[in-house]
Each structure stands twice: as C-alpha cells, then as structure tokens.
C-alpha cells in the first residue's frame with residue numbers, strides 16, 4: 001500500500017461484508033471488524049494463524065484502526081470469511097456508522113480526561129433512521145491533544161473536564177475542512193443523542209452522496225445547530241436548571 005493511501009482509494013468493490021477488491025492487483029482484502037482498533041490476545045493469535053494458513057502476503061493496520069489482509073486470492077475468500085470469528089463491522093448501508101476511530105482515552109493514557117472506547121462502541125451501535133448518504137468518519141479523542149484528529153472528522157468528539165465537545169463537518173481529504181463545534185460540556189448520553197440527531201439530519205439534508213463537510217459549507221453550521229439542538233440544548237437546559245428557583 002503506497003504511503004498516504006487511504007482504504008477508500010484502494011478498496012473499490014465490495015463483494016461481501018468486509019471484503020474489497022484491490023483493482024490494481026485483482027486480489028481481495030479482508031477487513032475483520034474491530035471496535036476502535038481494539039484486539040484481544042486471542043483475536044490476534046487467531047488472525048496470525050489464519051494469515052499463515054492462508055499464505056496472506058501482507059497485513060496492514062489501516063488508518064481506520066482496522067487490520068487489512070492484503071493480497072488474498074478470490075478463490076479462497078469464502079473459506080477465509082468462514083474462519084474469521086471476529087465481529088464484523090456494520091457497514092453504513094445498515095443504518096449504522098462503520099468508521100469509529102478512538103484514542104486509548106483515560107483508561108490507558110495519562111493525559112486522558114475521558115474514557116473513549118466505551119462511547120466508541122455505543123456510537124457503532126446507534127440506530128439511524130436510514131442508511132447514510134456517504135461514509136461518515138468519527139474520531140474520538142480523550143483530551144484536547146486530539147490524537148484522533150477529531151477536528152478533521154465528519155463527527156469529532158473531544159473529552160474535556162467539563163464533558164464532551166462535539167464537532168461536525170470536518171474532512172481531511174482532497175478538500176480539507178476543519179469541523180465546527182455543535183456543543184460542549186455534554187454527558188455521554190447527551191453526546192450520543194446529539195450524534196444520533198446530527199447524523200439523521202445529515203441523512204435528511206444531504207444532496208446525493210455529499211459528505212458532511214460539503215453539507216455544512218452549503219447550509220452553514222448555524223442552521224445545523226438550530227436543527228439538531230432545537231428544543232434540546234443540553235447546556236441551556238442545564239443553565240436553566242441551575243438558575244431555577246428552589247421550591
């Protein structure tokens with residue numbers, strides 16, 4: 001894989017879940033689903049054994065925190081799929097996001113102020129109203145150092161001492177764009193609800209296969225905020241609660 005290549009640029013055809021055709025070499029690549037790049041020793045052993053058994057010529061950790069088995073011959077693909085017992089990543093065609101990247105968070109990093117891996121899994125399980133118009137990349141960082149490049153993802157989360165900051169509309173591709181804040185100081189549940197609402201808004205408002213960055217450029221972040229925070233602005237609700245007279 002040439003330096004700088006993303007999965008998307010290499011993987012063009014999807015004959016079955018988690019498998020793609022490398023158009024250049026006419027062989028297949030299998031991407032067993034991982035949750036935010038986490039692997040158990042057993043999964044790692046299993047993958048290593050399969051890679052040897054199937055004579056897989058290349059193994060690559062991708063920018064999406066997944067593992068690509070490169071150069072697999074098409075004839076043996078179905079057998080390999082059967083032997084892979086890892087969870088499969090839910091593709092975006094199933095009303096779910098499928099690209100959630102997270103840093104180790106406060107469980108494993110001394111700078112972390114938020115736990116990232118649990119919320120990553122919950123985001124993967126969010127049920128949306130319809131399939132997403134295009135890929136949605138989500139980057140979760142456990143502190144402001146932003147190791148998951150949250151400002152450059154369709155949805156970015158940054159853990160801060162006062163809660164989660166949620167960012168929308170970032171993109172690191174051909175027309176890069178820094179995302180913009182939707183809200184901050186959110187609890188985990190509030191952040192999840194805001195992400196669900198924002199993705200459903202994207203599903204409704206995107207023209208064709210527009211990515212979120214282009215949507216925000218077209219309609220402006222204020223319109224997005226107005227739609228997704230309408231009647232549900234957690235910061236405002238909290239402020240109102242704090243200032244409400246005690247009875």
Ligand code: SF4
Nearest residue numbers: 103109112142143147
């Ligand atoms: S973003 Fe913060 S918590 Fe996450 S790996 Fe980087 S320094 Fe650690």
